[in-house]
Amino acid sequence: MKTTPDLHPWPEGTPPAAAMCGEEARASIMAQYGLDSLDDDGELQQIVGFAARLCDAPIALVSLVEKERQRFLAREGLSEKETPRPTSFCAHAMLQAEPLVVPDAREDTRFDDNPLVTGHPNIRFYAGAPLISGEGAPLGSLCVIDTKPRTGGLSQIQTEGLRVMAAAVMRRLRHRRETLVSAQNIAKREEQLRTLIDSLPHIAFSIDEDGKFNYLNARFTELTGAAHPKRRDEWLDLVHEEDREALAREWTEAMKEGAGLTYEFRLRMADESWRWVEVNTLSTANGEEESRRWFGTITDRDDHHRHMQSREMLASELSHRIKNIFAVVSGLIAMRARRYPDMKEFADDLNGTIRALGRAHDFVRPVEGAKGDSLNGLLKELMAPYLRNGDDRVILSDGDCAIGPRSATPLALIFHELATNSAKYGAMSVDEGQVCINFDCDGDDAEIVWREQHGPKPHPPADDGSNAGFGSRLVKMAVEGQLNGRMEHIWHDDGLEVRLNLPLATIAN
Numbered sequence: 001m002k003t004t005p006d007l008h009p010w011p012e013g014t015p016p017a018a019a020m021c022g023e024e025a026r027a028s029i030m031a032q033y034g035l036d037s038l039d040d041d042g043e044l045q046q047i048v049g050f051a052a053r054l055c056d057a058p059i060a061l062v063s064l065v066e067k068e069r070q071r072f073l074a075r076e077g078l079s080e081k082e083t084p085r086p087t088s089f090c091a092h093a094m095l096q097a098e099p100l101v102v103p104d105a106r107e108d109t110r111f112d113d114n115p116l117v118t119g120h121p122n123i124r125f126y127a128g129a130p131l132i133s134g135e136g137a138p139l140g141s142l143c144v145i146d147t148k149p150r151t152g153g154l155s156q157i158q159t160e161g162l163r164v165m166a167a168a169v170m171r172r173l174r175h176r177r178e179t180l181v182s183a184q185n186i187a188k189r190e191e192q193l194r195t196l197i198d199s200l201p202h203i204a205f206s207i208d209e210d211g212k213f214n215y216l217n218a219r220f221t222e223l224t225g226a227a228h229p230k231r232r233d234e235w236l237d238l239v240h241e242e243d244r245e246a247l248a249r250e251w252t253e254a255m256k257e258g259a260g261l262t263y264e265f266r267l268r269m270a271d272e273s274w275r276w277v278e279v280n281t282l283s284t285a286n287g288e289e290e291s292r293r294w295f296g297t298i299t300d301r302d303d304h305h306r307h308m309q310s311r312e313m314l315a316s317e318l319s320h321r322i323k324n325i326f327a328v329v330s331g332l333i334a335m336r337a338r339r340y341p342d343m344k345e346f347a348d349d350l351n352g353t354i355r356a357l358g359r360a361h362d363f364v365r366p367v368e369g370a371k372g373d374s375l376n377g378l379l380k381e382l383m384a385p386y387l388r389n390g391d392d393r394v395i396l397s398d399g400d401c402a403i404g405p406r407s408a409t410p411l412a413l414i415f416h417e418l419a420t421n422s423a424k425y426g427a428m429s430v431d432e433g434q435v436c437i438n439f440d441c442d443g444d445d446a447e448i449v450w451r452e453q454h455g456p457k458p459h460p461p462a463d464d465g466s467n468a469g470f471g472s473r474l475v476k477m478a479v480e481g482q483l484n485g486r487m488e489h490i491w492h493d494d495g496l497e498v499r500l501n502l503p504l505a506t507i508a509n
Contacts, residue, residue: 007134007174007177007178007181008134009134009167009170009171009174010132010133010134010135010136010170012163012167013097013098014097014132014136015095015096015097016094016095016130016132016136016137016138017135017136017137019136020133020135020136020137020138021095021137021138023067025137026137026138026139027066027067029133029135029137029139030064030066030137030139032177032180032181033173033176033177033180034176034177034180035064035071035073037176038073038172038173038176039073039081040073040074041073041074041172043172044062044073044074044169044172045074045076047062047074047142047165047168047169047172048060048061048062048074048075048076048142049076050165051076051142051144051161051162051165052076052077052144054158054161054162054165055127055144055154055158055161055162057077057125057144057145057146058077058145058146058147059075059076059077059078059121059144059145059146060075060076060077060142060143060144060145061074061075061076061078061090061142061143061145062074062075062131062140062142062169063088063090063128063140063141063142063143064131064139064140065085065088065090065091065094065138065139065140066085067085068084068085069082069083069084069085070082070083070084070085070088070090070091070140077145078121078145083116087114087115087116089102089105089111089114089116089123089126089128089141089143090128090140090141090143092110093126093128093129093130093140093141093143094128094130094131094132094138094139094140094141095130095138096130097130098163099127099128099129099130099154099159099162099163099166100126100127100128100130100141101126101127101153101154101159102125102126102127103125103149103150103151103152103153104124104125104149104150104151105117105123105124105125105126105149106124106149107149111123111126121145121147122147123145123146123147124146124147124148124149124150125145125146125147125148125149125150126143126144126145127143127144127153127154127158127159127162128141128142128143128144129141129142129143129162129163129165129166130166131166131169131170131173132170133170134174139173141166142162142165142166142169144162194217197217198217198218198219200217200219200297201219201299201300202219202297202298202299202300203216203217203219203220203223203277203297203298203299204216204217204219204295204296204297205217205220205295205296205297205298206293206294206295206296207232207281207293207294207296208291208292208293208294209255209291209292209293211231211232211233211255212230212231212232213228213229213230213231213232214293216228216229220298222270223267223269223270223300224238224267224268224269224270225269225270225271226238226270232251233248236248238267238268239265239266239267239268240265240266240267240268240274242266243265243266244265246265247263247265247279250263251263254281254283255294258283258292259283260280260281260282260283260294261279261280261281261296262278262279262280262281263278263279264276264277264278264301264305265277265279267298275300275302276300276301276302276304276305276306277298277299277300277301277302278298278299278301279296279297279298279299280296280297280299281294281295281296282294282295282296373402373403373404374400374401374402374403375400375401375402375403375411375439375446375448375507376396376397376399376400376401376439378403378408378411378412378415379396379415379437380396382412382415382416382419383396383415383419392434393428393433393434393435394428394434394435394437395434395435395436395437396437397436397437397438397439399438399439399440399441400439400441401439401441401446401448401504401507402441402504402507402508403507403508404507404508404509405509406509407482407483407506407507407508407509410478410479410482410483411478411483411507413474413475413478414475414478414479414500415450417472417474417475418450418475418498419435422435422452422455422496425456425458426452426455426456426458426495426496427452427453427454427455427494427495427496428452428455429455429456430454430455430456432454433452433453433454433455433495434452434453434454434455435450435451435452435453436449436450436451436453437449437450437451438451441504443504444503444504444505445485445501445502445503445504446500446501446502446503446504446507447499447500447501448499448500448502449497449498449499449500450496450497450498450499450500451495451497451498452492452494452495452496452497453494453495454494454495455494455495456495457493457494458491458492458495458496460489460491475487479500479502483502483503483506483507484502484503484506485500485501485502485503485506486500486501487499487500487501488501
């Protein structure tokens, strides 16, 4: 019979619940107290010692009545730890609402032929306060026994004391029961958690600051076919030799700094194949005195890794082909321009734009080498044709903005057009001319200022925009249409100033 623990005290002066007096119900409740661990319990022993002194009795017991016996968890003045159930006085006392008092057992028809009365220990006087569980199940009693009859029973203070000490016994029993219930709940939750973690498709583990594994889920052996290692260094043998040294170095550094780790490497599987996996660890410590631990997972990333490798190979091939297309188009323009000399200026402009796009493409999608992702780096590539060795005609700000592949092309068009116009009509058309490009990327928008100095006086276009060239319209389209930004022209006497306001989220794509 399974019952829900009731850890509240049973109301004083109330008899046990009739439904809980059956042996099956009582046995179920008593099993929840872990009585074996309470044998000769120090706290219970203090209680029976005090009860014997309070009641001036040679014997005092905490007696729990089971189906076949009554067992004494604590005893004073008696060497036996148990007696048969049929001889139990406490089996009667536990069914009462108030303490049971038997002044002279020889004169009580319930006990006059009891072997404990007619023989050892020669019980004459008995007083027992019932021990009742929170559900109302009778468990036994706290009793005092004398070998001499007491016609007057117990005094009022002794009766009250016996009742109070019986309540103290139940508090001790409840505390033990609460401890067991808590331990069972914790064990159940831990088992559920282990089952959950073992069902994950990932390897899960925890490791202490000495490099020893505290836990590895079942997935480790299922995937690798290896026994659980004791230390981190042991399972490095499962790591591909090309990845092993770097992983060990990264992990050692993370543990030294008390930090987490994210790292991809190849792990040997049970079938001797190698698969790319990713380890992710989290460092934790619940107080200054507690040792640091790392919890982590190892996740299969092989399909994703190989897919990304394929994409990189495809992107590299496409990048190479696009670069060839730029070269072919530029060559065709040059060939055609030779047949039409009057179109040379237009052809040169168009070729310059194509080369600028090619440089932007090489910057964010390089066929070889490191990929660039900064506006400063892109501008250095674009401005390189306008620089002379050792001069400072183009000054770039120390600041910078992150850029993405999508924004690189329109940015290249904008700054190529500004540089081309400056070289033809503005500051870079004269030896003393200078261009300063400043960035401010601290807010939500990138504030970029192109400032020409020491050049000829610029001539603003007509208000109606009727003399705006193709390049100007292309720049406007790039700023407003592709980058969702704003552009402002300021006409100074010594050169043009252009202010660009571009959302950082847009240029980062």
